[in-house]
Amino acid sequence: MKFSKEHEWVKLEGDTAIIGITDYAAHQLGDIVFVELPNKGSKLEVNKVFGTIESVKTVSDVFAPMTGEVIEVNDELDANPALVNEDPTGNGWIVKIKVSNPNEYDQLLDEAAYKAICE
Amino acid sequence: MTEPLLFELDTKGRRGYALPKLDVPTVDPADHIPTKFLRKQLDMPSLSELETVRHFTRLSRMNHSVDIGFYPLGSCTMKYNPKVNENIARLPGFANIHPYQNADSVQGALKLLKTTEQYLAELTGMDAITLQPAAGAQGEMTGLLIIKAYHNKKGNNKKKILIPDSGHGTNPASCTMVGYEVVNIKSDDRGCIDIADLKANIAPDVAGLMITNPNTLGLFDENIGELATLVHSVDGLLYYDGANFNAIMGWTRPGDMGFDVVHLNLHKTFSTPHGGGGPGSGPVGVKAHLKEFLPTPRIVEKNNTYSFEDQNNDTIGAVLGSFGNFSVIVKALAYIMYSGKEGLKDASAYAVLNANYMMKKLKDTYYVPYDRFCKHEFVISGKTLAKQGVKTLDVAKRLLDFGYHSPTIYFPLIVEEAMMFEPTETESKDTLDSFIEVMEKIAKEAVENPDLLKNAPISTPVRRLDEATAARKPDINFYQKP
Amino acid sequence: MSTYIPHTTAELQEMLNVIGVKTIDELFAEIPQKLRLNKDLNIPSGMSELEMTRKLTSLSEMNKTVDKNVCFLGGGAYDHIIPAAIDHLLLRGDFFTAYTPYQPEVSQGTLQCIYEYQSLICSLTGMDQTNASLYEGATANVEAIKMAQAQTGRKKVILFDTINPAYRRVIKTINGAQETEIVTLGFEDGVSDLTKLSQAIDDKTAAVLVQYPNFFGCIEDIENIAKIAHEAGALCIVCANPISLALLEAPGNLGADIVTGEGQPLGVPLSFGGPYIGFLAAKKALLRKMPGRIVGKTLDLDGKQGFVLTLQAREQHIRREKAGSNICSNQALVALNTTIYMALMGAEGLKEVALHSFQKAHYMKSELAKLENVTIPFTCSFFHELVIKVPNADSVLKKMEEKGIFAGIALEKYYPNLKDCILIAITEKRTKSEIDDYCKYLGEAIK
Numbered sequence A: 001m002k003f004s005k006e007h008e009w010v011k012l013e014g015d016t017a018i019i020g021i022t023d024y025a026a027h028q029l030g031d032i033v034f035v036e037l038p039n040k041g042s043k044l045e046v047n048k049v050f051g052t053i054e055s056v057k058t059v060s061d062v063f064a065p066m067t068g069e070v071i072e073v074n075d076e077l078d079a080n081p082a083l084v085n086e087d088p089t090g091n092g093w094i095v096k097i098k099v100s101n102p103n104e105y106d107q108l109l110d111e112a113a114y115k116a117i118c119e
Numbered sequence B: 001m002t003e004p005l006l007f008e009l010d011t012k013g014r015r016g017y018a019l020p021k022l023d024v025p026t027v028d029p030a031d032h033i034p035t036k037f038l039r040k041q042l043d044m045p046s047l048s049e050l051e052t053v054r055h056f057t058r059l060s061r062m063n064h065s066v067d068i069g070f071y072p073l074g075s076c077t078m079k080y081n082p083k084v085n086e087n088i089a090r091l092p093g094f095a096n097i098h099p100y101q102n103a104d105s106v107q108g109a110l111k112l113l114k115t116t117e118q119y120l121a122e123l124t125g126m127d128a129i130t131l132q133p134a135a136g137a138q139g140e141m142t143g144l145l146i147i148k149a150y151h152n153k154k155g156n157n158k159k160k161i162l163i164p165d166s167g168h169g170t171n172p173a174s175c176t177m178v179g180y181e182v183v184n185i186k187s188d189d190r191g192c193i194d195i196a197d198l199k200a201n202i203a204p205d206v207a208g209l210m211i212t213n214p215n216t217l218g219l220f221d222e223n224i225g226e227l228a229t230l231v232h233s234v235d236g237l238l239y240y241d242g243a244n245f246n247a248i249m250g251w252t253r254p255g256d257m258g259f260d261v262v263h264l265n266l267h268k269t270f271s272t273p274h275g276g277g278g279p280g281s282g283p284v285g286v287k288a289h290l291k292e293f294l295p296t297p298r299i300v301e302k303n304n305t306y307s308f309e310d311q312n313n314d315t316i317g318a319v320l321g322s323f324g325n326f327s328v329i330v331k332a333l334a335y336i337m338y339s340g341k342e343g344l345k346d347a348s349a350y351a352v353l354n355a356n357y358m359m360k361k362l363k364d365t366y367y368v369p370y371d372r373f374c375k376h377e378f379v380i381s382g383k384t385l386a387k388q389g390v391k392t393l394d395v396a397k398r399l400l401d402f403g404y405h406s407p408t409i410y411f412p413l414i415v416e417e418a419m420m421f422e423p424t425e426t427e428s429k430d431t432l433d434s435f436i437e438v439m440e441k442i443a444k445e446a447v448e449n450p451d452l453l454k455n456a457p458i459s460t461p462v463r464r465l466d467e468a469t470a471a472r473k474p475d476i477n478f479y480q481k482p
Numbered sequence C: 001m002s003t004y005i006p007h008t009t010a011e012l013q014e015m016l017n018v019i020g021v022k023t024i025d026e027l028f029a030e031i032p033q034k035l036r037l038n039k040d041l042n043i044p045s046g047m048s049e050l051e052m053t054r055k056l057t058s059l060s061e062m063n064k065t066v067d068k069n070v071c072f073l074g075g076g077a078y079d080h081i082i083p084a085a086i087d088h089l090l091l092r093g094d095f096f097t098a099y100t101p102y103q104p105e106v107s108q109g110t111l112q113c114i115y116e117y118q119s120l121i122c123s124l125t126g127m128d129q130t131n132a133s134l135y136e137g138a139t140a141n142v143e144a145i146k147m148a149q150a151q152t153g154r155k156k157v158i159l160f161d162t163i164n165p166a167y168r169r170v171i172k173t174i175n176g177a178q179e180t181e182i183v184t185l186g187f188e189d190g191v192s193d194l195t196k197l198s199q200a201i202d203d204k205t206a207a208v209l210v211q212y213p214n215f216f217g218c219i220e221d222i223e224n225i226a227k228i229a230h231e232a233g234a235l236c237i238v239c240a241n242p243i244s245l246a247l248l249e250a251p252g253n254l255g256a257d258i259v260t261g262e263g264q265p266l267g268v269p270l271s272f273g274g275p276y277i278g279f280l281a282a283k284k285a286l287l288r289k290m291p292g293r294i295v296g297k298t299l300d301l302d303g304k305q306g307f308v309l310t311l312q313a314r315e316q317h318i319r320r321e322k323a324g325s326n327i328c329s330n331q332a333l334v335a336l337n338t339t340i341y342m343a344l345m346g347a348e349g350l351k352e353v354a355l356h357s358f359q360k361a362h363y364m365k366s367e368l369a370k371l372e373n374v375t376i377p378f379t380c381s382f383f384h385e386l387v388i389k390v391p392n393a394d395s396v397l398k399k400m401e402e403k404g405i406f407a408g409i410a411l412e413k414y415y416p417n418l419k420d421c422i423l424i425a426i427t428e429k430r431t432k433s434e435i436d437d438y439c440k441y442l443g444e445a446i447k
């Protein structure tokens, strides 16, 4: 698993990337009440906003850590946005994309480097 | 204490009001209106008059209000709302006139509006006032539309408004409403605009700078003269958010400080009641060079006769369907007349006195990030309580247990764990002393028994509410369950 | 010193000592001398409550009121009956001297009232959700247009010139400043021309805005307008008179996506135009595009029912320049006013208000039709407002006013084609004899 400076995580499985927000980010946001998801088939562009996460007290943009086409969105979040708080790196994932440029993965931070920026 | 919903008090067949008997020959609506446009069903509860009166009376008792106790909510100027003003706004000659009556039949109303314009122009040092905007935020939008019209008329397609990072949320939101881009300007370590950052952002495409002075920290920016010169040097205009006008009335005027456009909040400085969130009134004042852009109709006076004037090619148009929140304006004028020039100046003097007194007394127990004289309000930070795991929110909630309203919290955004207090001039020293004692007590509790704060309030009609579920599964309409 | 300031001389001295200054002036020291107002304000000195009351009372008496005259003026503000209990409740300090309910534990009264208001407005309009109120009718439409634009990602808006001209002006000023293409279509026999709508609508159209009943009192075919809008992927916004909705089908049941309107008819005093109240209700899909405050029901730590401001992340204090609207203060007390009105009236009472207004307006039309030289230009269905044409409207209105009758709004100023036309509004408050007098004096005035 790798991380972006904007607090997203990515798991790369073949050419599919699973994307969510980090434990740290979920904690900072507080009680998450709504996740605005992209449509299936839409294109994500690295470092561009692709959705928003709304908590009781704030809203935060979600940035794409990699470029690619959305092949699946986590519909569960519609009914149960709290999943992002409860299990941000598991059941609280946000989208799966088919990556266009796997090399982008190498530009992302490893766990130690990400931890350092959260301090 | 839970009050049933209106809908739970419904008893079919009860009536709370009876109309006079229908005294004209009747027709069958179905003969005159196509049936698809006739209503099939209307859900609405039926209650007797007494049941209705009791329901709302009981609900009213679940509120904190200025009439019940101290309400030091910063940036909101919760001063006393004089009772007599309510009587005056309800005089038949003010309450029972129709906006489409012709000018001859409403000379008193027009004279009242014109007089209010004149007094507000004098107070702000501006050349002309419109009373149309319905609240502060609408005043901001109106002022920004005027700024835009000014630049457009000169053929300057400017794009940006500068706003300090301590600015109120309506400021940037109003910029978006008129199509301006927002550039945030940093504050310096005295809480004022960072001149270096301002200079770095001054450019020909800057349409204006939008600030409060004193700012949302309650601090007067003494560099205002320099700021004005800088902004004017690129033909930018200076906008004054008058939410904090209660600090300077009769002492200095936005017009004299170099501002081109001002809005006031009559529901703050001029004592008109907040009504649980509104109505307000947000008059806008401008310097002579912007007069032609004011919304229409304008009220004009000739030989003691008042009329409306609509003809004006440069006007931004209209921002409200009527002349403004008239009865709010009536109350504000009553306040101005009662207070008079001395009373208005005193109001600011004593508002500033009260705020400095409170700040000085609280400084021993709480962290004051900007340690200098404040104006009508001041900000302290709850960050020193973090050791006990106590937050500003907990202090705010604990205050409710002592019968006080909380300060404004987590605003301005540039102060960590901010608490913003605005005592206003209508509070006595005794009230302030009792409140300060409670603040000190709470600081002690935070160390000795932090759970008291974290579980507060306990003596209010309800305890802390589950806001997360409220937002996740919104129940906002009785007739449609989530 | 004004009595609203309680400090005694001794207290002032003690406070100055604590602060460590000699005079209040020192607290203003940072204001540079050259920016000080070093003179008295040019405003009269303060006066006693009695003197102030006398002065303002005499000013108020220069106005002709709808109590001493008979009011047939409408155009968005109506002279309806207002039950006496309302004002007594509004004058409870616990309601009117409270601020926005930011601390819900001590604002349950205000919050529950707003929840009840929201529910009643939804019921009346046939919509899923609404907010805690907007400023008034015109700006409610401005906000509705912005919602439709945000939802569809389109900029163009089509409206009809049967919409209140005052609302259209505000839309032009505010929506126009946001690069909205505003297309205004004409009318045929008092109602919107649907063929023109079909021609004008396209895939750039965010919304079609229609008034129901329209400015002339006529009942628009909102069902077909909504159909045309939806076929083009646009939303249908219906600006409705809330009283009429007790008689007329709810716009929500006829295809509207957003219902807006002016809430003044629901028991709010005329007060020369304000404060009134704008309502805006919408279908569920538009929830996160709603402007302004929204109250939701929830539970407290003990599981007790309670209310909070909710979905606040939409609003300016959180989203700042990205917020959909800048509204902060709204018209809360006026929302309460309309809530108490609806509670007192109930469904039956409200239907009666609508029905009596309708009956009296139809009686009046039949009486007016008997007058020579009076024509009724539109034949369409109407609710409680109608247009008549007389020789020399201005002089007729003046003569009628001399008889103590505010006889209507001259339309030529807003519709140059409708020279000598007058818009008349008839509420349940008008009596048969007032209507008969109107017709009698009108007959004399046009002789």
Ligand SMILES: Cc1ncc(COP(=O)(O)O)c(C=O)c1O
Residues within 6 Å of the ligand: B075, B076, B135, B136, B137, B138, B168, B170, B171, B212, B216, B241, B243, B244, B265, B280, B281, B282, C327, C328, C329
């Ligand atoms: C500094 C400031 N500006 C603007 C506003 C907006 O005023 P209104 O609520 O009347 O729209 C407020 C209100 O809280 C404020 O405190």
